[in-house]
Structures are given as C-alpha cells and as structure tokens.
Amino acid sequence: MQLTAQEFLILAAFLFSTGIYIILTRQNAIAILMGVELILNSVNINFVTFDRFVLGKIDGNVAAIINIMLAASEVAVVLAIVIGIFRKTKSVEADRLDTLKG
Amino acid sequence: MENLLILIVVLPLIGSIINGTLGYFIQKRYSGKVNGIIATSSISISFLIAFYLFLQLLSMDIDSRRITINLYNWIFAGNLSVDLEFVLDPLSAVMVLVVSGVGSLIHLYSIGYMHSDKSQWRYFSYLNLFAFAMLVLVMADNLILMFVGWEGVGLCSYLLIGFWYQDLDKATAGMKAFIVNRVGDFGFLLGLFFLINGISSVNGGEAVSLSFSYLKEISYSLVSVQFYSIALPTIIGILFFIGATGKSAQIPLYVWLPDAMAGPTPVSALIHAATMVTAGVYMIARLNFIYVHSPVALTVVVVVGATTALYAATMGFAQTDIKKVLAYSTISQLGFMFAAVGSAAFSSGIFHLMTHAFFKACLFLGAGSVIHAMSGEQDIRKMGALKGKIPVTYYTFLIASLAIAGIPGFSGFFSKDEILYRSFMSASSYTGTWGYIAFTLLLIAALCTAFYMFRLVFITFYGSEVRSDKKVVEHIHESPLSMTSVLVLLAFLSIAGGYIGLPEIFGVHSLFDGFLKPIFEDSESILSIPHSHTTEWLIMFLSVIAAAIGIYAAYLIYYRGGYEGAKTIRTKISRIHYVVENKYFVDEIYNILIVDSVKVVSYLFSLFDKYVIDGIVNLAAKITVLFADLDGLIDKYVVDGLVNLVAQGIKYIGERLRSLQTGRIQDYVYIMVSGGFLGLILIRILNFLISK
Numbered sequence: 022m023q024l025t026a027q028e029f030l031i032l033a034a035f036l037f038s039t040g041i042y043i044i045l046t047r048q049n050a051i052a053i054l055m056g057v058e059l060i061l062n063s064v065n066i067n068f069v070t071f072d073r074f075v076l077g078k079i080d081g082n083v084a085a086i087i088n089i090m091l092a093a094s095e096v097a098v099v100l101a102i103v104i105g106i107f108r109k110t111k112s113v114e115a116d117r118l119d120t121l122k123g
Numbered sequence: 124m125e126n127l128l129i130l131i132v133v134l135p136l137i138g139s140i141i142n143g144t145l146g147y148f149i150q151k152r153y154s155g156k157v158n159g160i161i162a163t164s165s166i167s168i169s170f171l172i173a174f175y176l177f178l179q180l181l182s183m184d185i186d187s188r189r190i191t192i193n194l195y196n197w198i199f200a201g202n203l204s205v206d207l208e209f210v211l212d213p214l215s216a217v218m219v220l221v222v223s224g225v226g227s228l229i230h231l232y233s234i235g236y237m238h239s240d241k242s243q244w245r246y247f248s249y250l251n252l253f254a255f256a257m258l259v260l261v262m263a264d265n266l267i268l269m270f271v272g273w274e275g276v277g278l279c280s281y282l283l284i285g286f287w288y289q290d291l292d293k294a295t296a297g298m299k300a301f302i303v304n305r306v307g308d309f310g311f312l313l314g315l316f317f318l319i320n321g322i323s324s325v326n327g328g329e330a331v332s333l334s335f336s337y338l339k340e341i342s343y344s345l346v347s348v349q350f351y352s353i354a355l356p357t358i359i360g361i362l363f364f365i366g367a368t369g370k371s372a373q374i375p376l377y378v379w380l381p382d383a384m385a386g387p388t389p390v391s392a393l394i395h396a397a398t399m400v401t402a403g404v405y406m407i408a409r410l411n412f413i414y415v416h417s418p419v420a421l422t423v424v425v426v427v428g429a430t431t432a433l434y435a436a437t438m439g440f441a442q443t444d445i446k447k448v449l450a451y452s453t454i455s456q457l458g459f460m461f462a463a464v465g466s467a468a469f470s471s472g473i474f475h476l477m478t479h480a481f482f483k484a485c486l487f488l489g490a491g492s493v494i495h496a497m498s499g500e501q502d503i504r505k506m507g508a509l510k511g512k513i514p515v516t517y518y519t520f521l522i523a524s525l526a527i528a529g530i531p532g533f534s535g536f537f538s539k540d541e542i543l544y545r546s547f548m549s550a551s552s553y554t555g556t557w558g559y560i561a562f563t564l565l566l567i568a569a570l571c572t573a574f575y576m577f578r579l580v581f582i583t584f585y586g587s588e589v590r591s592d593k594k595v596v597e598h599i600h601e602s603p604l605s606m607t608s609v610l611v612l613l614a615f616l617s618i619a620g621g622y623i624g625l626p627e628i629f630g631v632h633s634l635f636d637g638f639l640k641p642i643f644e645d646s647e648s649i650l651s652i653p654h655s656h657t658t659e660w661l662i663m664f665l666s667v668i669a670a671a672i673g674i675y676a677a678y679l680i681y682y683r684g685g686y687e688g689a690k691t692i693r694t695k696i697s698r699i700h701y702v703v704e705n706k707y708f709v710d711e712i713y714n715i716l717i718v719d720s721v722k723v724v725s726y727l728f729s730l731f732d733k734y735v736i737d738g739i740v741n742l743a744a745k746i747t748v749l750f751a752d753l754d755g756l757i758d759k760y761v762v763d764g765l766v767n768l769v770a771q772g773i774k775y776i777g778e779r780l781r782s783l784q785t786g787r788i789q790d791y792v793y794i795m796v797s798g799g800f801l802g803l804i805l806i807r808i809l810n811f812l813i814s815k
Contacts, residue, residue: 044792053788115788122786
C-alpha cells in the first residue's frame with residue numbers, strides 16, 4: 022500500500038502528544054528530557070513528511086538533520102545540568118526544583 | 124639714527140622684564156649684585172645712546188635739531204588720530220640726559236645701598252621700569268603718549284615707596300602718593316579733554332593729532348575759543364597745572380612727597396627729587412606755546428610756585444628726619460621751578476631742574492650714605508660730629524648744600540638767580556603786583572633754603588659727639604666705593620653743571636639758553652618781557668646776601684650755640700615750633716576735610732545700603748522663599764504623589780501576580796500548552812465569525 026502524508030502526520034501528532042504527556046506527568050528530570058526528545062523527533066517527522074509530499078526538494082531533510090544534531094547537543098547540556106542539580110540536591114525530582122518561585 | 128631713539132626707551136624696559144621674570148632666580152643662583160648690574164647696564168647704555176644722539180643734534184643746523192621716529196598710528200577714533208611717536212629735540216634731549224644720566228648713577232649707587240636686601244630683583248625691576256616710563260614721558264611727541272609715561276612713573280613711584288610693604292606705614296605712604304597723584308591726574312585728563320574739544324571746534328573737521336608741533340601751530344587759533352567766557356588756554360593751562368601740582372608736589376597736593384620718603388633712599392633721590400617730580404615743570408615747559416597765550420594761567424603758576432617755595436622751606440626748619448628735610452627742600456625747589464616757568468622763563472626753569480637734579484640727588488644719596496653709616500638711623504637729633512668719620516660723604520654733602528643755598532660759583536647760584544631775576548621782570552609785563560609778591564616770597568625762600576640746609580649740615584656733621592648708642596657709634600663707617608664714587612661725581616656736577624648756563628651779564632653767551640632757544644623763542648617773544656642788566660646785578664647781589672644771612676643764622680644757632688643752645692631757643696618759641704613741626708597741621712586738616720568727610724558720606728551711604736537697598740534685596744529674597752515653599756508643597760504632594768501612585772500600583776499588581784510563579788517547570792508547561800490550545804480555539808472561533 023502507498024503511504025500518504027496523513028499517516029505520517031498522525032504518527033507525528035501521536036509522538037508529540039506522548040511527549041507533552043510525559044513532560045506534564047513524570048517527576049523524574051531524565052524522563053522529562055525523554056519527553057522533550059519525543060517532541061523534537063515528532064517535529065523531524067513533520068519536516069521530512071512535508072518535504073517529501075509538498076516541496077519535493079532536500080530542504081526539509083537538511084532541517085531534520087540539523088534538528089537531530091541540535092537535540093544531541095541539547096541532551097549533553099541538559100544531562101550536565103541534571104547532574105549538577107543532582108550533586109546539589111541529591112535528587113532529580115522536578116517538583117522539588119522550585120528555586121525560581123516568585 | 125632714528126632707530127637708536129627706540130633703543131633709549133626700550134633698553135630699560137628689557138632690563139625691567141629680565142629682572143622681573145628671571146630676577147628671582149638670578150638673585151638666588153648668583154647674588155643681588157647681578158640684578159643690579161643688569162639694571163645699571165641697561166640704563167647706562169640708554170644714557171650712552173642718548174649722549175651720542177645729543178652730539179648728533181649739536182652737529183645739526185640750529186633750527187632743524189629734531190630727531191623723530193613714528194612707530195605707527197596708535198589711536199584712530201573719530202577725528203582723533205594719535206601716533207606712537209618719539210622725539211628728541213633740545214628740550215627732551217636735556218631731560219633724557221638728566222633722567223638716564225642721574226638714573227645710571229643712582230642705579231649704580233643702589234647696588235651698594237641695597238646689597239643686603241632680600242628682593243633686589245624686585246627693586247631693580249621697578250627702578251628700570253621707572254626709567255622706562257620716565258623716558259616715555261619726556262620723549263613722547265604727543266600728549267596722549269606723554270600721559271602714558273605720566274601714569275607709568277606714578278605707578279613706579281607707588282611701587283617703590285611701598286617697596287618694603289610689610290611695614291604698614293610704608294605701604295600706606297605709597298597709597299597716599301598714588302591717590303593724591305590721581306587727583307592731579309584728573310586735572311590733566313580734564314585739560315586734555317578741553318584741549319581736544321577746543322581743537323575740534325577750530326580746525327574744521329581735520330584730524331586732531333595732539334602732537335606738539337601740531338599743537339604749537341593750532342595754539343594761535345585756540346585763543347579765540349571760550350567756555351563760559353573764559354579763554355580756552357586759561358582753562359587748559361590751569362587744569363594741566365593741577366595735574367602738575369599732583370605730580371610735582373605743589374600746594375595744595377604736596378602732602379604725599381614727605382611721606383614718600385618711606386621708600387629706599389636711592390628711590391627718593393631718583394624719583395622724588397631728581398626726575399619724576401620735575402615732570403610737571405617739564406610738561407608746562409613743553410606746553411609753553413599754550414601757556415603764553417594765557418597770562419592768567421601763568422600768573423597762577425608763578426604765585427602757587429612761589430608760595431610753595433617759601434611755605435615748604437619753612438616746614439624744613441623743624442623737621443628732625445634727615446630725609447624729610449630734603450623732601451621739603453625738594454618741594455620748595457620745585458616751587459622755584461614753577462615760578463620760573465610761570466614767569467615765562469622756560470629755559471631757566473629747565474636749567475634749575477637740571478642743576479637741582481644734580482645737587483638734590485647728591486644730597487639724597489649723601490643722606491643715604493649717612494643713614495647707612497648710622498645703621499639705619501634717620502633722626503638728625505641722634506647724629507652729630509660725623510664730619511671726621513665719613514669725610515667723603517661730608518664734603519660732597521657740603522658742596523651740594525652750598526649749591527642749593529645759592530653760593531656764587533656753584534650751580535644752584537646761577538639757576539636760582541636767573542629765576543629770581545625773571546620773576547621780577549615778569550611783573551612789568553603781565554604778572555603785575557603778583558609778580559612782585561612772588562619775587563619777594565622767592566627771595567625769602569632762598570634765605571630759608573640756606574638756613575635749613577645749613578641747620579641740617581651743622582646738626583648732622585658738627586657738634587662735640589655723636590648723640591647715639593655706643594654700638595651704633597662704633598659701627599660708623601664710610602660707604603663702599605660704588606656709593607662714594609657716585610657722590611663725588613654728583614658733587615662735581617653740582618659745581619660744574621652751572622657753568623653751561625652762565626647768565627649773559629657775565630659777558631658770555633649762555634650755552635643752555637642757546638640750546639633750548641628753538642623750543643621757546645616764539646613763545647617768549649609773544650609776552651615781550653623787558654631785560655635790564657642793572658636789575659639783574661642788583662637781584663644777584665640780593666640773592667647772595669639772602670643766602671649769606673641764612674647760612675650765618677644757621678651758624679649762630681646751630682654751630683656757635685651748639686645742639687643745646689638750639690634747644691633753648693626752641694623752648695622760647697615752642698608754640699610756633701610746634702605748629703611748624705607738625706607741618707601747619709595740613710595733613711590733619713586734609714584728614715578732617717577730605718578723609719573724614721568721605722568717611723561720613725560713606726557711612727551715610729552705608730546706612731542707605733543697609734536699610735534701603737538691603738531691605739529691597741531681603742524682601743525679594745523673602746518673596747522668593749515663599750514661592751519656593753509653595754513650589755515645594757506642589758512637588759511633594761502632587762508630583763511625588765503621582766509618581767508614588769504609579770509605583771505602588773505596579774507593586775500591588777506584582778504582588779498579585781507573583782503567586783503564578785511557582786518555580787516548577789511543569790506548571791509552566793501546563794500554562795504553555797493550555798495557552799496553545801486556547802490560542803487554537805480562539806483562532807477557530809475568529810475564523811468562524813469572520814466567515815459568517
């Protein structure tokens with residue numbers, strides 16, 4: 022069968038919703054980070070899909086690759102922050118990290 | 124040749140600038156002597172140049188003896204056009220030679236006299252500046268430039284009288300001299316204004332140049348100009364004479380000169396005896412062509428001069444300060460000079476000016492030498508018997524005294540005799556009875572001159588012992604060579620100076636009169652004063668008798684009677700003596716009339732100031748304060764209120780809003796996501812509404 026853009030977009034929406042859900046519900050900072058990664062990847066799928074079905078050029082693929090690279094570096098930075106937080110508070114529970122409270 | 128003329132003037136200025144700017148370091152690095160040498164050499168070179176130019180003048184044709192240099196057009200305003208122009212004609216040549224010659228000698232003398240002073244650089248700078256100003260005065264070719272010199276010498280006089288300014292009395296004496304001079308200068312300026320006004324009314328709109336040659340030409344037409352039915356030459360003559368009474372210490376403005384003795388002695392010799400105070404005489408001689416058109420002004424000059432001559436001479440009787448005796452003597456001799464120029468005997472006046480410069484400088488410097496020997500003592504009551512101890516000073520002082528007393532053979536005799544004769548003869552031309560009165564006053568003044576001079580000589584140099592402390596007596600010594608050599612030279616001039624102006628009755632042609640003739644010839648011919656050789660012999664005889672009586676009286680009282688004998692005479696006439704000793708209380712009268720009345724007026728004005736002006740000012744201040752208070756209230760409650768309201772409102776809102784900031788990431792994500800949904804829904808609704 023021939024896959025259409027709709028299937029890919031549904032997949033991307035599903036991944037996005039899952040990511041949001043994880044971010045909102047999980048307490049562990051690492052888990053939240055995973056959710057963020059899911060959202061990023063859903064965006065990548067969108068990029069590639071629209072490139073394939075709408076533009077027919079290579080631009081979307083390039084954007085997706087840049088995004089993957091960005092996600093990798095983001096993970097490195099965020100993990101470092103999480104380790105820093107852990108060293109300071111001996112925990113990575115998101116609820117306890119409320120030092121920005123007004 | 125013309126360019127050398129500027130050098131005469133400029134050299135002392137350069138000397139003054141060098142000593143004024145670098146002098147302090149020079150004195151510190153080397154010694155004050157170097158300052159003295161700089162100053163002395165600058166003025167002596169001026170003298171040498173002046174002498175060279177004088178010889179050039181002599182080699183010229185008698186009517187064209189005149190060297191001028193016009194530097195540039197200095198003032199050009201309206202129809203007034205004044206050049207910066209210097210002139211060397213016979214009259215200014217005589218003055219330049221006297222000023223730079225006697226000036227050089229006194230500079231030289233100062234090196235010895237001031238050797239222990241801390242600020243010799245300042246002294247020599249002032250002294251050179253004075254020489255500069257005086258040379259400008261006598262070499263100026265117009266009245267404005269002359270006035271510059273006139274004011275310049277006044278300034279230097281002030282600076283040098285108050286040279287030891289740490290002493291309040293001396294500083295005050297300087298101020299007194301300056302202020303009294305300013306009164307005279309006011310007369311000079313008014314005269315100048317009248318002159319300019321008068322000239323512009325007759326010359327038909329031409330440029331008014333004020334140069335002397337121009338004034339001489341225009342003076343004939345000035346006679347017809349009148350202000351309030353007084354002829355212009357009379358007004359100008361009297362106003363300029365008021366200027367002269369200030370500078371040359373005549374009644375009524377003579378009071379500053381005795382006080383001016385507070386300055387260093389060489390200054391008294393140079394400025395207050397030989398040169399500056401004669402500026403008034405020079406000025407009248409220079410303006411002779413205006414004065415001869417006004418017999419009234421000339422009569423005023425004669426009478427004031429003769430009165431001053433006698434009046435000041437009598438004040439010399441009771442003075443005990445050696446320099447003050449000489450100061451009154453100077454005033455008296457200046458009176459003689461004014462009597463001369465007032466009698467239209469201009470060259471006699473200048474001749475006496477020159478001989479007086481020689482013998483009075485010698486007397487002053489001799490007095491300086493005495494003071495030097497007596498360790499600074501100026502009171503003649505504490506001197507006596509100095510004859511053998513300081514012989515050079517004594518003999519030079521004696522020669523100068525004989526010269527001033529008018530003993531035949533000395534310079535003062537020739538010049539003074541001529542003045543007496545000419546004032547007598549003027550009576551039959553235009554001065555009338557006033558001329559005879561003036562002549563009588565002058566004759567008595569000549570007698571008094573001989574008396575007070577020999578009183579001074581006998582008290583100072585004769586007697587059995589020095590009436591002073593042992594310490595001072597032991598220290599008495601003759602002055603150094605730089606001082607005594609000057610004394611000897613001046614004493615020589617006091618004798619020899621007279622022989623260039625021998626009167627014609629001796630069967631010779633007067634060199635001095637002949638030299639000055641081109642300047643005064645035209646003027647003297649206007650007044651047609653008769654000459655009589657018999658009268659001249661008679662007056663000469665009278666003047667010698669007067670001098671002899673004066674000296675003999677002094678001899679009887681102060682030499683024969685001794686110091687003690689003189690004391691008993693003094694107690695017999697104690698009342699008169701008291702009045703004379705206090706200078707007829709003129710200073711006190713001036714104090715009451717002028718100083719005190721000015722003080723009263725100024726007190727009244729101060730009251731006015733205090734209550735009226737200050738009242739207005741304070742009222743204005745109070746009103747301003749009131750407005751400021753109001754303004755302050757507005758600021759505080761309206762402006763500040765608004766500002767605070769804004770701040771507090773924002774603070775309130777902020778407090779309400781801060782609970783939103785939980786600090787938990789997930790709360791923010793909730794808000795973000797729900798915000799996104801809301802946004803989507805909103806867009807949907809809007810689309811729906813628009814499409815409807």
